[in-house]
Amino acid sequence: MTMWRHFVHGATRPSVAALWGTLGVLLFWAACAACFVRPSVLGGLDPGYFARTDTDDFGHLTGTLFGLHSRPAPPLSLTLVGASATRESVDDERRLASALSTEVGAEVEVVDLTAGALTLWEMIGALDVLPTGSRGVVVLGIGPRTMATGTDRLKELLEAPRLGLDGESLLDEIRRAGLTEPRRTGLWVYDHAQFFLSHVYCFARVFLGPAALLRHRYTGHRAATDVRQGALDERLRDTMQVYFENADENFARLERLISRVRVPGRLEVVLLLAPMNPSRSAGLYDERATSDFKVRLEGLSQKLGVELWALDGEAALGADDFFDSVHLRSADGQRRYTDRLIARLRAPLRSTSAEAFRR
Template identity: 30%
Template sequence: MIERALVDPETANSGESPSGQKPSIAFLNGLADKGGLSVLGSLSVTVAWLAFLCIAVTPETIRTLEWEQTKGDAYGSLTSRVAQAATASREGQLRVGLISASSFRDSISDSRLLSDAIEDSWGQPVEFVNLTAGALTLWETATIADVIANQFEGLILIEVSPNKFCRDADELREITTNPRLGFRSSIVSQDRKLRQVDGPDIIGVYTIDNLAFLLSRRYKLLARVGTVGEPPSLVLKNQHSKLFSVEFMHRRVRALKRDYLRKYFDEVDSNISLLERAVSRLTETGKTRVLLVEAPFNPLAAQLLDTDPAYREVMLDYDLRISRLAERCGIAYWAPGVQADFACFDFTDDFHIGDFKARVKFTSQLARRIKDIQR
């Protein structure tokens, strides 16, 4: 029985200023309303701000920032955690990193269970690295992989789903114009050229390459430079933020079919290629193993979707492609499927587990799977 679906977690930070406008729009509107001296003053402030960015903001600075842990700035926090993960680990210590959207992240009850599983299997201390954010795309996954690959040693879990293979050039164009992550990647630049999406080339100067990201967060950046924070943990509590209902699930399934099913066969080749390049980048050093993982899926949604022949065709193709990718790259792939044994009311929607006991059960299943992976 097919258990996974085309999922779209949630949208993230839009990069607006406190006035609700995009930074560039607010700036231009301000210039239009001012006289010559005011314009000169505004330009001076802009030049001073850019000078500050070039001098004070580097990957090392980003690594020390403690961003607000709010839904509106999850990607600011993720950027700092990626910068931290791109540094060498302590001698003799391995790391297990999770690159995922909220659906897989929220299925884990306690990251220490995963770390313990690695320690038992490999006989070395393990540090858990949380590289998750809501609605994380394959382009952002590839960027994270590219940034951390040279320094990471251990195991990386990468969440995959049919939804991620439905993403198109319009979405790539949006995150190129309004980047949510404060890093650039040659893997994504190559994909952008293949999809004929215009965007700036990487020149190798952090501030200039990531100017749009920095400007969209300039208010928080000024307040946060010099502060250091601990990475957020993944010890979760019950989060029944929505009242689950069968009616809601029917609406959700209709939306999944409408928004994603029709895109899959047009976009899957490009997205599989992107994922393969990201995996190859992580494994090329020989220090990192990769496990492709899927989040558990609400069995009621699976049952509703499985009645659609077009959906079954998508899932058969997806299973074949992801299995072949894992085989080509020499990595492991795990989909919990029916053995996860969840009830529909364990979820708050089609893909987020809300019940803490269900999370503990899933985390134990994942830990057992990790123990099967030898270093």
């Protein structure tokens, strides 16, 4: 009781003793948070508790990563990684999981690690959390913009991280980029103080409940207006202007990522070309950059022995299926795309299942 009395007095009657009492209480709770608030403890919570709103991809993604960090690997899984173009192309992850389980003859857990404007570095950080012994397939949704982003973006992410977890692979990439890696002590609250302080709103979720993620932001909407589409296209062109400056380093990063994640016969990696509106692709990307991107991606696929899928044609996606340059708005288009993804995933998932491994 003395401690609490000093705390109240420190807030209402300034004095040396009361001040020390107040500081003692604050330090006590800070020490408790530093010691006991960590991913393995938070992993049991619904990911929605870490999301500000139903469109907070990175808060929700962080909660999902906490869950992966705190539990053993499922028997068989599909891990979907990519930016918003990949997120919007799958109609329903529950239908995807159910259909894959039926096709494979074993329960398949779908792990959604997609987020708007997810960078290659954040993909690396997210996949660092995959449980040891994972079986199944990791699908990497890759578009030209991902491979054009330079280290200036990594500097911004170090100053204002959007994810509350990282791993040795990401720290290695930070060092390779010639940047100073963040100090790590093993105390999550301290090591990720920037993320923790920017997500203090999570405490309100204790009373409000978890935020259900709104996966599809464009489904059923009318196509983007010319003004909005023009602004989006301009940003995309600006990014692609530096493609050739950054492509070598980014493809080397992608190669290292695949080599670290892939365990042949147990955990396979598939490269998935992000969807693109056929009516806007011409002139939107620098033709030389687009050609170079495809050639490099095909070469990397062959070098590492991983599959490269481009499903736009198989799903018969047309301009009417898109909201803008890369995001699907048609529920029917999403269904067709997901159906093709299911058909393609059948063989690699079967080959990595425990039953196939025993055979």
